[in-house]
Amino acid sequence: MIVITAASGQLGRATATALARQVAPSTVRLAARDPSKLAAFAAEGFEVVRADYDDPASLRAAFEGVETALVISGMGIDADRLRQHVAAIDAARAAGVTRVVYTSATHPTPESLFEWAGAHRETEAYLKASGLAWTILRDNAYASNNDGLYAHALQTGVFGLPGPDTRVAWVTHEDVADALAAALTGSGHEGRTYEITGPSALTGHEVAAELARLRGAPVEAVDVPLEAFAAHLAEAGLPPFVVSGVTSFYAALAAGEYAEVSGDVERLTGRPGTPLRAYLQARHAR
Ligand SMILES: NC(=O)c1ccc[n+]([C@@H]2O[C@H](COP(=O)([O-])OP(=O)(O)OC[C@H]3O[C@@H](n4cnc5c(N)ncnc54)[C@H](OP(=O)(O)O)[C@@H]3O)[C@@H](O)[C@H]2O)c1
Secondary structure, three states: OEEEEOOOOHHHHHHHHHHHOOOOHHHEEEEEOOHHHHHHHHHOOOEEEEOOOOOHHHHHHHHOOOOEEEEOOOOOOHHHHHHHHHHHHHHHHHHOOOEEEEEEEOOOOOOOOOOOHHHHHHHHHHHHOOOOEEEEEEEOOEHHHHHHHHHHHHHHOEEEEOOOOOOEOOEOHHHHHHHHHHHHHOOOOOOEEEEEOOOOOEOHHHHHHHHHHHHOOOOEEEEOOHHHHHHHHHHOOOOHHHHHHHHHHHHHHHOOOOOOOOOHHHHHHOOOOOOHHHHHHHHHOO
């Protein structure tokens, strides 16, 4: 049995879909704090249970009888996330899980400008010291993070983000999910850390050129200072910790922390990663 925690999010759903191409849904348990969000998956034969990162007993129950657990990183300030991830790893060990697969992030170093990199770094260290077998997938920036910015650019011709001169190896949720499915079901992944990136790294200007192709009209990449970027997020109603965390993420992108391309998606899945052009065509063509 495989379990996925935080399964109601985009990545959890995409990974469940990817797993169902390889194994019977009845061998996959989807754990979410609100199981009703996964009713469609239950109807397809997945086991759906309740598990909240803030409720260790629910985690322990969700891990019962499980061989391999995918712990998808949570949402919140760093201290909360780390406590939640530690609770999940402890519950996995107590339930007799053999291997934990964890979704980390690119470049989780003390020097990172991304203020939530710390929870990833410390979770990685805690997992490695846990005595459990482990596999870590460090995800680059999700292509869908910019969906609002792409839509705005297609409407106005302005693609505004901090640091448009810097390359980012944007990766799709589907590529991450297929890589996770391979790491969950395949052998030889114990003690391995994979860098999950898109097949190339693009500057903001190159992304703007792709958007211009879709728009059939010019799109210009414009450098948005971090303070202005944070102000936009705050105006959109995001809570202060999210404004701060997301702004620090774009600062890390602008500093080049997410520029490196790895071949790990192709190595894990046996197929090339999805170019951002294909993602934009599929999600944003009008
Ligand atoms: N690399 C990147 O660019 C990037 C971008 C965004 C996020 N991330 C990280 O990657 C993870 C997966 O991304 P995603 O796109 O799937 O995010 P998402 O769609 O926002 O999903 C987040 C998931 O976390 C769950 N969750 C939050 N608090 C929880 C708790 N206390 N107990 C159990 N589940 C909890 C949510 O449950 P509910 O459905 O109940 O809310 C949801 O299922 C995120 O959680 C975040 O750590 C990475």
